[in-house]
Amino acid sequence: MTTAPSAGMTRRSAAYLATHPRVRLALILSAPLTWLALVYVVALALLLVTALWTVDGFTGQISPTWTLDNLRTVVTGALYRTVTLRTVGVALLVTVIDVVIALPIAFYMAKVASPRAQRLLVIAVLMPLWASYLVKAYAWRSVLSQDGLLNWLVAPVGLQGPGYGLPATVITLSYLWLPYVILPIYAGLEKVPNSLLEASADLGAPPWRTLSSVVLPLALPAIIAGTIFSFSLSLGDYITVTIVGGTSQMLGNLVYTNVGAANNLPLAAAIALVPIVIIFGYLALVRRTGALDNL
């Protein structure tokens, strides 16, 4: 129980807020907006600014003299082009694999399974997220190794696993991001009314026709939400590729070595702009397909 004056204060301010919805909104939003502005806008600006600075090779200090050298290096360097293409290729492949696997699972969860099975499946999909990212990546390292589970499984049919390298990276990343793709698609499919499917069937459409003309168009925004997850997460990943990627490196590794080994923050910042530009490009592309407008 609080004392009378402060209780009066509380009541007065509550009454004031109740009659002033705008003030209420401002108070609620100010904290998250400040956070967003600081962490998002300011950090992005700092990143851009750092990319225009240079580092003194002898003492390792950053000297704030303006130069476009870092950006020029990143745009014209053959190394950065190769690694960018490789990274985008891996991200696209992971996204396609994840969507192909996630669609039937999500459809089954949303439209076919009984409510009880549905709950169990949601738990099953979420379960891998409870384990640490590193544990899962190292688990794949041991599965894909020379005397690992995969080689043991395929040896009887005379095959050999891919070993460490880009294929291993794609497999591991597809596994890691699958829940992030299944969940939005599942949520989107759940919103598709069953009556539409029934109507389509009643009008004589075979299942594949219902799927392609009714379900897919309605689920497209959800699928795109899923692809944004898998694409952007793959684009920024550098740990999986160090664990199972053999000698391959991705954009994240270049950023990492430039911050760590090379102590060249400006160049690292310039490289970090590449995935940001790609993601903005991807979002713009998604916008152009009209998927975002349908929402």
Next chain:
Amino acid sequence: MLRTTSTLRAVTATITALLTTAALTSCGTTAASGPEPTQEQTSLGKTEGSVSILAWPGYVEDGSNDPTVDWVSDFETKTGCTVTSKTYGTSDEAINLMKTGDYDVVAASGDATLRLIAGGEVTPVNTDLIPSYAGIFDFLKNQAWNSVDGKAYGVPHGYGANLLMYNTDVVTPPPTSWSVVFDDASQYAGKVTAYDSPIYIADAALYLMTHKPELGIKNPYALDDTQLAAAVDLLKAQRPNVGEYWSDYLKEIQSFTSGDSVVGTTWQVIQNSLAKEGVKTAVVLPEEGATGWSDTWMISSKAKSPNCSYAWLDWIASPEVNAKATAYFGEAPSSQEACTFRDDCEAFHAGDAEYASKIWYWTTPVAKCVDGRTDVTCTDYAKWTAAWQEIKG
């Protein structure tokens, strides 16, 4: 569809937030501080009561990681200097942390020491004030990585070589030369491993010293543009045969155990772990010699507790403590007496000057050639890093 809209927005917001958080962490700028000439101390005063130490993991153990591993508590009781310590993961991180001026003492490897000296972060050390210094192996004193112009900048701690390890079942006959990972690497294609750091370029340069004498490489850490290009070409030719590069020693232990790697560079401590597990591997110091590391305890030029710092340098170099610390890390100790407190000195070839002379200790490549040439400019560490990224492609 409303829910999906908000999902999508949430997704986009989360992603951007994550990206920018990552960006923010890479944006720290360090305060500028130019090299200042500092004088070594001539006498010791009263200890200050505390000392702050920056070191590799496993170098400053006070029993909090493992109750049986503790050589800090006795130091605190004996000198009255309370120790606060911080560990670092890479030499570059150590340099950035030293620039803050928050640490009195640092344990630095040879690929960091010259950069610390050049940046004015550390001060010359008066070894007369450190009684334990006398017992240290002569071949570790006054070397290119721990002294400049005859002035000692620290006390040697421990050392080791980057050896050639091979799977005894697969690699026959036993190799005696680094050619098994360079010119003849194709017979073990996909199963060769190498150390994942720009400093590995020195391993290629060391190989070229013997096999391409016409390049005129005298020191693998002093490469001019032509010599660096030759080393880079060698490493680019090696890359298709490399299964994976390693920088985490546990990763190498695992890949040799599983057979994913069968030949490549290693440390003695890795061989010791593998032998304990019964994995069929062996190590050799190849005929060309090898690169290696020799760590040095240095004192910050901005040290707030210089007397406690000297006390620590003396303590950590004293035979029993040095034996404990180097045994825990898995490297050779810095003095013969330390071997009386260790039973594995033989395995690490401690004090074997002949063995030690075959080791080219990690030294920071700088523009002023460390082999003494003055007619050319050498390639510096920044160039090595760029080259290393290019090699990995």
